Amino acid sequence: MAKSIDVSGLNIYYGDFLAVQDVNVTIKARAVTALIGPSGCGKSTFLRTLNRMHEVIPGARVEGDVVLGSDAIYGPNVDPVEVRRTVGMVFQRPNPFPTMSIYENVLAGNRLNNRKLKKADADAIVEKALSGANLWSEVKDRLNKPGMGLSGGQQQRLCIARAIAVEPQVLLMDEPCSALDPISTAAVEDLIHELKTDYTIVIVTHNMQQAARVSEYTGFFNLKAAGQPGHLVEFNKTSKMFSTPEQESTEAYISGRFG
Numbered sequence: 001m002a003k004s005i006d007v008s009g010l011n012i013y014y015g016d017f018l019a020v021q022d023v024n025v026t027i028k029a030r031a032v033t034a035l036i037g038p039s040g041c042g043k044s045t046f047l048r049t050l051n052r053m054h055e056v057i058p059g060a061r062v063e064g065d066v067v068l069g070s071d072a073i074y075g076p077n078v079d080p081v082e083v084r085r086t087v088g089m090v091f092q093r094p095n096p097f098p099t100m101s102i103y104e105n106v107l108a109g110n111r112l113n114n115r116k117l118k119k120a121d122a123d124a125i126v127e128k129a130l131s132g133a134n135l136w137s138e139v140k141d142r143l144n145k146p147g148m149g150l151s152g153g154q155q156q157r158l159c160i161a162r163a164i165a166v167e168p169q170v171l172l173m174d175e176p177c178s179a180l181d182p183i184s185t186a187a188v189e190d191l192i193h194e195l196k197t198d199y200t201i202v203i204v205t206h207n208m209q210q211a212a213r214v215s216e217y218t219g220f221f222n223l224k225a226a227g228q229p230g231h232l233v234e235f236n237k238t239s240k241m242f243s244t245p246e247q248e249s250t251e252a253y254i255s256g257r258f259g
């Protein structure tokens with residue numbers, strides 16, 4: 001079931017460096033939230049704190065709270081591996097496992113969780129995930145061929161299929177279309193549109209038109225000055241952000257006056 005995410009008082013560090021300061025925001029369930037802002041303002045860093053991927057970097061840590069539904073993901077006794085299963089992630093470059101078939105790529109996460117998956121169950125998961133990722137009809141006759149043999153856009157949809165095969169509650173996407181051509185981008189955007197009925201989706205994008213097309217909510221991150229931490233300047237409905245933003249710097253960024 002899709003869940004909302006409540007972030008409060010979140011400070012994000014790399015060692016002593018405070019990269020992002022004091023984020024307070026509620027990300028709605030079953031909606032697409034876009035994160036925009038100039039390079040280096042901490043969008044990807046913030047995204048990675050939502051599934052505890054940030055802390056895999058040595059010295060990286062957070063202060064503050066991230067609550068998924070009613071569960072504090074940084075609470076004591078929380079298993080980060082379980083958090084990452086619940087909150088899936090898709091990266092900038094499609095990254096299918098190079099030695100695996102399309103079929104095995106989809107199942108990679110499920111195999112980690114359950115080594116003794118029955119063939120019929122595995123088949124059903126693969127078909128459902130690939131159908132959910134709008135890829136089934138294109139690959140159903142070559143499931144045992146390498147995932148790397150697909151086009152870039154198909155590979156990215158395969159990665160989305162792999163992410164949804166474990167039935168997460170949230171999908172994080174870090175510039176998922178930046179390595180794709182316009183047609184593949186449109187296919188992935190259509191998919192994002194469909195997935196939001198089942199998932200909470202947070203997408204980092206540099207493409208303002210994309211943010212406007214795919215999201216219901218938008219957060220604008222910025223730096224006060226070079227070397228200062230990034231912060232969330234404004235969070236609002238996308239329609240408002242792109243028509244009548246509350247902050248001057250949001251307006252300046254959206255209208256292309258900086259960044």
Ligand SMILES: Nc1ncnc2c1ncn2[C@@H]1O[C@H](COP(=O)(O)OP(=O)(O)OP(=O)(O)O)[C@@H](O)[C@H]1O
Pocket residue numbers: 014017019037038039040041042043044045046057230
């Ligand atoms: N592994 C790391 N170690 C140390 N500092 C890092 C690391 N990754 C990012 N940073 C720093 O954290 C800050 C935020 O970087 P981040 O990549 O989150 O920004 P971004 O808004 O996603 O940028 P871009 O749009 O260019 O991808 C930057 O100052 C960056 O140099």
